[in-house]
Amino acid sequence: MxxxxxxxxxxxxxxxxxxxxxxxxxxxxxxxxxxxxxxxxxxxxxxxxxxxxxxxxxxxxxxxxxxxxxxxxxxxxxxxxxxxxxxxxxxxxxxxxxxxxxxxxxxxxxxxxxxxxxxxxxxxxxxxxxxxNIVNIGLPRIRNEIVRLPKAIETMRQEMARATGDRRRELAEEIRGTQQYLDELKSTEAxxxxxxxENSLSIYRKDRTVQILFMGRAHTDGDVIVYLPREKIVATGDLLQGKMPYMGDSHPFEWIRTLAALEKLDFETVLPGHGDLLKGKQRLRLWKEYLTDLMRQVSELYSQGATLEETLRSVDLSSYESRIPGFRGSVAGNIEKAYRVISFED
Ligand SMILES: [Zn+2]
CATH class of the missing domain: 3.60.15.10 (Ribonuclease Z/Hydroxyacylglutathione hydrolase-like)
Structure with missing residues (x-):
């Protein structure tokens, strides 16, 4: 790894x-x-x-x-x-x-x-x-956190001893929150x-049908959406949400296809995993466009022999900056992920 x-x-x-x-x-x-x-x-x-x-x-x-x-x-x-x-x-x-x-x-x-x-x-x-994934990746991660967080708290304590004013208060709050979270992880059996x-599970009631659908690999290899066909509402987790796509565990080419499949569903409202309720399909189309653009640009650069560093410098996705919240904090990670996928390192 x-x-x-x-x-x-x-x-x-x-x-x-x-x-x-x-x-x-x-x-x-x-x-x-x-x-x-x-x-x-x-x-x-x-x-x-x-x-x-x-x-x-x-x-x-x-x-x-x-x-x-x-x-x-x-x-x-x-x-x-x-x-x-x-x-x-x-x-x-x-x-x-x-x-x-x-x-x-x-x-x-x-x-x-x-x-x-x-x-x-x-x-x-x-x-x-x-x-x-929860059994094989999620549960070991919790065990790692139980080891890692006390050290993180100790580092924050040391920094707090030197800090003043707002930074000191911020650290105190962060230590309190992290400690609380650690206590919960330790005291809860996951x-x-x-x-x-595998593909779909439906719950039928007189007034409501709920379809839970796996539409293909995307943000992870197991994402599902929850679809209410009568109400034209879909809950999407992180397959589609209000900020930048997180790509760390994603399958980007398949994600684009999965978004295209989701686009064909008849829905008017998205309940995303992060951010506010979304109306219409604009966000879906924006993400599809962003991911397609990202993968196309990185593919072209890779085929011309560009290194990761050159690719990071050359890819131009600036037109998305004003349209996708959190763009700046995530774009480099996304380009790096795209490069690793395209160069078969991921
Ligand atoms: Zn996620």
Missing amino acids: RPLRMFLLILPAGLMLLTGPLFAADPLFASDQLFDLKKAADGVYLAVARPQTKINSNAAVIVLEDGVLIVDTHSKPSAARALMEQIKTVTSKPVRYVVDTHFHWDHYQGNAAYPQSYPEGLEIISSAQTRR VVPNLTF
């Missing part, structure tokens, strides 16, 4: 999309609410993770006749519990289904909270590949999906 790959495994998904301290306190959000619940249709919501909870994914909340289906469980059980409390404001029904869209830590590590709160008849659903499928 190459060093960069290790780095990507240690810092995947949400973290790579965002800048700034992980656990910064924001005085604008003094309440305990971690999410903003946005209604997409009757009984369908997007729980948008608030900015100060940077390591949490969003969740989609879908109310069925006999219970609630939740898409994604954030980075830790306490965040999932906070969401469970919050959805009591819109439904009194129990949670029956949880869907993990993919294996990244900020989308599944809260799984354990759901069987703790609903021990009877709860199903945690994912693609068969995502379950394998829960993996108990119901898997």
